[in-house]
Amino acid sequence: xxxxxxxxxxxxxxxxxxxxxxxxxxxxxxxxxxxxxxxxxxxxxxxxxxxxxxxxxxxxxxxxxxxxxxxxxxxxxxxxxxxxxxxxxxxxxxxxxxxxxxxxxxxxxxxxxxxxxxxxxxxxxxxxxxxxxxxxxxxxxxxxxxxxxxxxxxxxxxxxxxxxxxxxxxxxxxxxxxxxxxxxxxxxxxxxxxxxxxxxxxxxxxxxxxxxxxxxxxxxxxxxxxxxxxxxxxxxxxxxxxxxxxxxx
Amino acid sequence: xxxxxxxxxxxxxxxxxxxxxxxxxxxxxxxxxxxxxxxxxxxxxxxxxxxxxxxxxxxxxxxxxxxxxxx
Numbered sequence: 001x002x003x004x005x006x007x008x009x010x011x012x013x014x015x016x017x018x019x020x021x022x023x024x025x026x027x028x029x030x031x032x033x034x035x036x037x038x039x040x041x042x043x044x045x046x047x048x049x050x051x052x053x054x055x056x057x058x059x060x061x062x063x064x065x066x067x068x069x070x071x072x073x074x075x076x077x078x079x080x081x082x083x084x085x086x087x088x089x090x091x092x093x094x095x096x097x098x099x100x101x102x103x104x105x106x107x108x109x110x111x112x113x114x115x116x117x118x119x120x121x122x123x124x125x126x127x128x129x130x131x132x133x134x135x136x137x138x139x140x141x142x143x144x145x146x147x148x149x150x151x152x153x154x155x156x157x158x159x160x161x162x163x164x165x166x167x168x169x170x171x172x173x174x175x176x177x178x179x180x181x182x183x184x185x186x187x188x189x190x191x192x193x194x195x196x197x198x199x200x201x202x203x204x205x206x207x208x209x210x211x212x213x214x215x216x217x218x219x220x221x222x223x224x225x226x227x228x229x230x231x232x233x234x235x236x237x238x239x240x241x242x243x244x245x246x247x248x249x
Numbered sequence: 250x251x252x253x254x255x256x257x258x259x260x261x262x263x264x265x266x267x268x269x270x271x272x273x274x275x276x277x278x279x280x281x282x283x284x285x286x287x288x289x290x291x292x293x294x295x296x297x298x299x300x301x302x303x304x305x306x307x308x309x310x311x312x313x314x315x316x317x318x319x320x
Contacts, residue, residue: 026283033276033279037272037276041258041268041272042250042251042252042258043250043251044251045251046251046262051262051263051264052251052261052262052263052264052268053261053264053267053268055261055264055268056267056268056271056272058272059271059272059275059276060271060275062275063275098282099278099279099282102278102282103275103278105278106274106275106278107275109271109274109275110271110274110275113267113270113271114267114271116267117264117267212279215279215283218283219279219282219283219286222283222286222287222290223286223289225290226286226289226290226293229290229293229294229297230293233293233296233297233300234300238297239297239301241294241297242294242295242297242298242301243298243301
């Protein structure tokens with residue numbers, strides 16, 4: 001167990017290994033999102049009540065799922081960083097935050113647009129919407145806090161602690177549609193129940209969710225790699241990498 | 250195909266003003282992050298290569314001073 005953790009925590013090992021996986025993450029992720037978008041936009045049947053406005057689901061749900069998964073991943077990294085002082089975990093948490101914030105904004109934005117034709121309003125202070133807005137503010141807070149310290153380690157520790165506190169919001173988002181009477185509908189996908197949609201509607205959505213996960217992973221890995229170079233530009237292996245011109249994707 | 254023509258597809262049966270902005274903002278954010286991260290990697294490695302060349306000309310200087318100080 002310990003040798004694996006230490007290997008995983010080595011920036012050089014991570015950089016080399018991730019370089020092999022990254023092209024596949026980019027490629028398959030882009031392919032799934034292209035297929036899922038075309039399918040969802042052009043081939044899935046229109047909803048019997050919402051007509052073609054329901055197609056917003058194909059970006060709204062994947063963005064919301066990735067926004068929350070990203071936070072869970074950051075919380076895990078923060079815990080690893082605080083307990084074992086593995087800097088790579090902190091780099092990964094820092095690399096993931098901006099895209100998580102962007103996906104939270106994307107979910108709120110697409111949801112607001114969707115609300116106009118379906119609910120008759122772009123915003124209500126409903127439990128699901130409010131807890132998602134709170135998630136966006138927590139993301140922005142973590143990013144601001146990281147940069148607000150003179151020492152990098154101080155900023156990293158503060159960001160990690162705020163991330164672990166903010167994790168309380170995740171179950172609140174998830175169960176907000178169950179605990180409170182909300183305008184927002186329940187979960188689209190569930191492990192235990194059959195989807196309420198026909199397959200011609202949920203299959204492209206599933207493809208989009210997978211594509212979003214892969215691209216999120218690719219962007220986070222790529223940004224973590226950039227942070228590694230940024231932190232140790234004098235390391236011999238980084239110098240060799242820059243000289244060799246084999247940048248990888 | 251759920252639409253009869255390409256014009257119908259763009260019009261989204263009257264929901265074009267809702268569907269397209271939602272897609273453009275969310276997918277646009279993903280694509281922007283992807284492109285920026287790749288461009289940034291190239292910029293960083295070019296920067297490291299330039300550091301290497303500069304230090305090769307002045308071998309007396311310590312290389313560790315520049316470490317941890319690049320952004």
